[in-house]
Amino acid sequence: MTDPTYPAFPVITLIGFVAVLIPLPWHFQAWNSGTCLYMIWTALSSLVLFVNSVIWQDNAENVAPIWCDISSRFMVGFAVALPAASLCINRRLYLLTSVQSVTITREDKRRAVITDLCIGLGIPVIQMLLPPHPDTALGHRFNIYEGIGCYPFTFNTTLAYPLVVVWPLVIGLISSGYCFLTLRTFLQRRVDFSSITSANSALTVNRYFRLMAIAMTDVVITVPISAVGIYLGLTASVVSPWRGWADAHFDYSKVELVPAVLWRANRLNEVSLELTRWSTPFSAFVFFIFFGFALEARKHYRMMYVVALKAIAHVLPAPLSAAVTRCVRLFH
Structure with a gap:
């Protein structure tokens, strides 16, 4: 069955992969660990989805089992990675807004980065480490959907919800709480806000509001989608009773191959799968x-453009190389 989103999806996902990484250097310099985690997770997910959409564009064969083991486990972690990164951003903004002293030391920044890594990296990694073990809620190895690629399969049993399913919603709700506290504290201390940002050379007023906007956007998306997903899992499909590990993981090595004509025949299943995979390029372009378009990002665009032109100039004939070199000078 022809994929109506091909080649649009891999092209858009690849562009999103590049676009979300461009501002990364100056966020590293600014010690914005939560934002860096958001960019890195989104970029990695975009790359995984790009590869999957190309390899399995017109088939559902198990042609790359090792890649599927890795990518399906990564997707389990990514389900909580963006909410966790948004939690890091909202938590950092709240601490900046509510801090009593405007002096932020290097030690404060180091502790903040360690905490962000524990949340934004530690939680997803723990989730990714669950699938290889038989004591988890994953019912079999993975599924392959034609047009989408490898996909983790979670056995719909009561144990799956506390172990895997509810975590994006839980993290999203905690992040919502920090978001509310940040807004409330900002309104209470808006007179002192300029002194707070001036004490942090890496944080301007515009950057503060952009960080708040991206974190709030992710919360607004994560909470309702996670809640609806849990509701559908509990009501639209059968929740199997827990009969022990042996029953839940019978034939665990099985790989289910699903042609597009089958998974698209179920409208609810189609919407769920498409919504899940399109959320990644959406997140990349929202970021x-x-x-x-920030000033720092535009500087990096210019640098990358100059580097690319110089590389091209080296392989072109002399007349064309001279013309490209003149273009390079215009950007200096």
Whole structure:
């Protein structure tokens, strides 16, 4: 069955992969660990989805089992990675807004980065480490959907919800709480806000509001989608009773191959799968909208453009190389 989103999806996903990484260097310099985690997770997910959409564009064969083991486990972690990164951003903004002293030391920054890594990296990694073990809620190895590629399969039993399913919602709700506290504290201390940002050379007023906007956007998306997913899992499909590990993981090595004509025949299943995979390029472009046009990002675009032109000039004939070199000078 022809994929109506091909080649649009891999092209858009690849562009999102590049776009979300462009502002990364100056966020590293600014010690914005939560934002860096958001960019890195989104970029990695975009790359995984790009590869999957190309390899399994017109088939559902198990042609790359090792890649599927890795990518399906990564997707389990990515389900909580963006909410966790948004939690890091909202938590950092709240601490900046509510801090009593405007002096932020290097030690404070180091502790903040360690905490962010524990949340934004530690939680997803723990989730990714669950699938290889038989004591988890994953019913079999993975599924392969034609047009989508490898996909983790979670056995719909009561144990799956506390172990895997509820975590994006839980993290999203905690992040919502920090978001509310940040807004409330900001309104209470808006007179002192300029002194707070001036004490942090890496944080400007515009950057603060862009960070708040991206974190709030992710919360607004994560909470309702996670809640609806849990509701559908509990009501639209059968929740199997827990009969022990042997029953839940019978034939665990099985790989289910699903042609597009089958998974698209179920409208609810189709919407769920498409919504899940399109959320990644959407997140990449939302981030780019908020940060891709900032002054720092434009400087990096110019640097990358100059580097690319110089590389091209080296392989072109002399007349064309001279013309490209003149273009390079215009950007200096």
